[in-house]
Amino acid sequence: xxxxxxxxxxxxxxxxxxxxxxxxxxxxxxxxxxxxxxxxxxxxxxxxxxxxxxxxxxxxxxxxxxxxxxxxxxxxxxxxxxxxxxxxxxxxxxxxxxxxxxxxxxxxxxxxxxxxxxxxxxxxxxxxxxxxxxxxxxxxxxxxxxxxxxxxxxxxxxxxxxxxxxxxxxxxxxxxxxxxxxxxxxxxxxxxxxxxxxxxxxxxxxxxxxxxxxxxxxxxxxxxxxxxxxxxxxxxxxxxxxxxxxxxxxxxxxxxxxxxxxxxxxxxxxxx
Amino acid sequence: xxxxxxxxxxxxxxxxxxxxxxxxxxxxxxxxxxxxxxxxxxxxxxxxxxxxxxxxxxxxxxxxxxxxxxxxxxxxxxxxxxxxxxxxxxxxxxxxxxxxxxxxxxxxxxxxxxxxxxxxxxxxxxxxxxxxxxxxxxxxxxxxxxxxxxxxxxxxxxxxxxxxxxxxxxxxxxxxxxxxxxxxxxxxxxxxxxxxxxxxxxxxxxxxxxxxxxxxxxxxxxxxxxxxxxxxxxxxxxxxxxxxxxxxxxxxxxxxxxxxxxxxxxxxxxxxxxxxxxxxxxxxxxxxxxxxxxxxxxxxxxxxxxxxxxxxxxxxxxxxxxxxxxxxxxxxxxxxxxxxxxxxxxxxxxxxxxxxxxxxxxxxxxxxxxxxxxxxxxxxxxxxxxxxxxxxxxxxxxxxxxxxxxxxxxxxxxxxxxxxxxxxxxxxxxxxxxxxxxxxxxxx
Numbered sequence: 072x073x074x075x076x077x078x079x080x081x082x083x084x085x086x087x088x089x090x091x092x093x094x095x096x097x098x099x100x101x102x103x104x105x106x107x108x109x110x111x112x113x114x115x116x117x118x119x120x121x122x123x124x125x126x127x128x129x130x131x132x133x134x135x136x137x138x139x140x141x142x143x144x145x146x147x148x149x150x151x152x153x154x155x156x157x158x159x160x161x162x163x164x165x166x167x168x169x170x171x172x173x174x175x176x177x178x179x180x181x182x183x184x185x186x187x188x189x190x191x192x193x194x195x196x197x198x199x200x201x202x203x204x205x206x207x208x209x210x211x212x213x214x215x216x217x218x219x220x221x222x223x224x225x226x227x228x229x230x231x232x233x234x235x236x237x238x239x240x241x242x243x244x245x246x247x248x249x250x251x252x253x254x255x256x257x258x259x260x261x262x263x264x265x266x267x268x269x270x271x272x273x274x275x276x277x278x279x280x281x282x283x284x285x286x287x288x289x290x291x292x293x294x295x296x297x298x299x300x301x302x303x304x305x306x307x308x309x310x311x312x313x314x315x316x317x318x319x320x321x322x323x324x325x326x327x328x329x330x331x332x333x334x335x336x337x338x339x340x341x342x343x
Numbered sequence: 344x345x346x347x348x349x350x351x352x353x354x355x356x357x358x359x360x361x362x363x364x365x366x367x368x369x370x371x372x373x374x375x376x377x378x379x380x381x382x383x384x385x386x387x388x389x390x391x392x393x394x395x396x397x398x399x400x401x402x403x404x405x406x407x408x409x410x411x412x413x414x415x416x417x418x419x420x421x422x423x424x425x426x427x428x429x430x431x432x433x434x435x436x437x438x439x440x441x442x443x444x445x446x447x448x449x450x451x452x453x454x455x456x457x458x459x460x461x462x463x464x465x466x467x468x469x470x471x472x473x474x475x476x477x478x479x480x481x482x483x484x485x486x487x488x489x490x491x492x493x494x495x496x497x498x499x500x501x502x503x504x505x506x507x508x509x510x511x512x513x514x515x516x517x518x519x520x521x522x523x524x525x526x527x528x529x530x531x532x533x534x535x536x537x538x539x540x541x542x543x544x545x546x547x548x549x550x551x552x553x554x555x556x557x558x559x560x561x562x563x564x565x566x567x568x569x570x571x572x573x574x575x576x577x578x579x580x581x582x583x584x585x586x587x588x589x590x591x592x593x594x595x596x597x598x599x600x601x602x603x604x605x606x607x608x609x610x611x612x613x614x615x616x617x618x619x620x621x622x623x624x625x626x627x628x629x630x631x632x633x634x635x636x637x638x639x640x641x642x643x644x645x646x647x648x649x650x651x652x653x654x655x656x657x658x659x660x661x662x663x664x665x666x667x668x669x670x671x672x673x674x675x676x677x678x679x680x681x682x683x684x685x686x687x688x689x690x691x692x693x694x695x696x697x698x699x700x701x702x703x704x705x706x707x708x709x710x711x712x713x714x715x716x717x718x719x720x721x722x723x724x725x726x727x728x729x730x731x732x733x734x735x736x737x738x739x740x741x742x743x744x745x746x747x748x749x750x751x752x753x754x755x756x757x758x759x760x761x762x763x764x765x766x767x768x769x770x771x772x773x774x775x776x777x778x779x780x781x782x783x784x785x786x787x
């Protein structure tokens with residue numbers, strides 16, 4: 072079976088690529104696909120921590136590419152026993168020890184076995200970025216609704232188009248709906264106007280996501296987290312389903328209405 | 344032709360009254376014979392009392408550069424001559440200047456006359472028969488130390504010019520003229536004959552000539568301006584220093600020429616497929632370009648035609664066809680084109696458009712734009728939403744004002760940016776050639 076390699080990139084660091092990779096990979100596996108996620112951030116590996124698999128690493132990406140281990144020896148099966156595997160990055164090397172061609176060969180080999188190969192791209196536009204996009208057929212761009220992130224995303228879109236990865240899809244992460252309503256934060260239309268790409272989904276800012284990350288469980292497992300629900304919708308869209316984008320407004324109860332009348336501000340993040 | 348001096352202080356002296364073809368032949372012959380004497384370097388050519396047309400100056404420059412390793416950086420003539428050609432309204436042309444405009448017979452028949460140069464210090468009475476080697480004539484000096492003075496901008500109000508072919512016998516007047524120190528007379532008659540036949544666009548060609556880095560300041564361009572009493576956008580005199588092109592600039596010329604064959608360069612090594620998908624050549628926008636050309640023959644097309652190839656962006660020839668880009672210019676992308684550029688999408692912050700002609704953005708211009716990159720200050724930048732942090736037309740730069748960002752409802756609308764009084768002004772777009780008297784200055 073031929074799978075599809077999707078690279079998850081952003082340009083700017085810290086916008087949520089690794090979190091998105093973990094959640095999208097888990098979500099696709101939950102829907103029954105064979106998925107492998109690859110961490111290409113050599114030297115600064117994080118995907119293993121987010122997925123909770125950092126204590127199980129024996130071999131890593133560089134070992135596979137340099138031939139010190141077989142492909143399956145370097146893949147770690149996920150804790151929750153879905154058909155989900157992780158290839159971690161090396162922590163003691165750097166990004167120059169992998170070639171784009173080697174990455175491309177690896178992705179092609181993996182595509183023969185898996186439905187989806189999700190590649191977690193490091194921040195920046197240098198060698199790490201070039202390695203990560205080398206094998207990809209599709210790209211997902213992560214950004215937050217901030218000017219700096221949008222600027223970097225724009226640059227990356229240009230680079231992706233130059234590398235023949237046309238029409239990347241956009242995930243807007245860490246959306247704070249109350250700020251958007253006040254006009255302090257860019258909304259989806261502003262971002263689309265600036266970047267000119269289709270939106271795959273929006274993920275609200277969520278306390279539970281931070282907790283889940285620290286525990287090493289992708290938040291998509293958490294039924295009560297709005298960010299988890301958002302990732303589920305995104306995964307459904309990747310899988311071809313048409314899912315409407317709901318309003319990310321948090322549900323207001325009577326207490327909130329009282330607060331609103333009295334002028335007491337809620338805290339910025341949404342609650343479940 | 345006579346050669347005197349040595350080392351870096353060599354003088355070539357040419358008979359000032361010889362017809363131009365003889366001058367050229369003599370220069371060529373001398374350079375060929377003495378080829379081994381010249382090494383690479385840039386020189387200044389002193390045209391002395393001789394007022395020559397642009398084509399003649401170009402010819403001299405080409406011969407000098409072809410036959411020796413020398414680069415002609417600039418032409419120099421003494422400022423007094425320049426001023427005199429501008430201000431004096433006496434109708435008699437000096438004899439040597441008749442050579443260019445009228446028959447060669449006249450030159451051959453002209454009696455030898457004493458001439459004086461204001462800076463030669465030799466009183467005319469002592470000269471007797473003209474001796475060629477005392478003339479300023481044409482002196483290609485090697486490595487002239489003083490690179491020339493800044494020439495004053497010609498003042499806009501010119502006197503009424505007499506008939507092209509003057510009926511006043513030139514030779515009869517010469518003795519009187521020779522007695523005075525300030526002898527040089529404006530070569531109006533011969534000039535007019537030439538300048539009126541020259542394209543009207545030379546006028547605007549003269550003005551950008553002083554803005555350009557490697558401008559050839561020649562009295563001919565000055566004379567053309569005289570033929571055009573109103574100079575359009577030039578409203579106050581400017582003194583522009585003459586800048587010599589460095590070897591670095593010449594290298595950049597070659598580099599940019601090779602890059603811009605395709606007309607587009609992206610921030611990284613763009614693959615050829617993506618580059619071609621972004622470029623649209625000629626036909627769909629030929630209408631746009633022709634409409635522009637037809638309507639403004641006196642300004643835009645003229646400015647394009649009169650700027651010599653040496654002064655274009657990177658030394659490229661000005662393209663008559665506009666470059667049409669239909670995809671958004673992303674951050675980090677640079678578009679460099681020796682012509683007009685039309686972008687049917689946005690220009691995102693971090694992108695740069697550098698064009699010798701106009702820049703038209705059918706979208707939001709949020710990146711940097713430099714129109715008239717070859718020195719054409721008549722170029723404009725038009726955008727549906729002009730939000731660039733910095734725009735540049737010719738040599739003038741405008742920074743975005745610190746005004747608050749407009750919300751979507753009360754954006755300014757299509758905006759045109761142009762140069763007026765040496766500043767960038769933006770105004771709501773009323774048409775490419777409408778008069779723009781208002782507008783806000785774009786000055787940070």
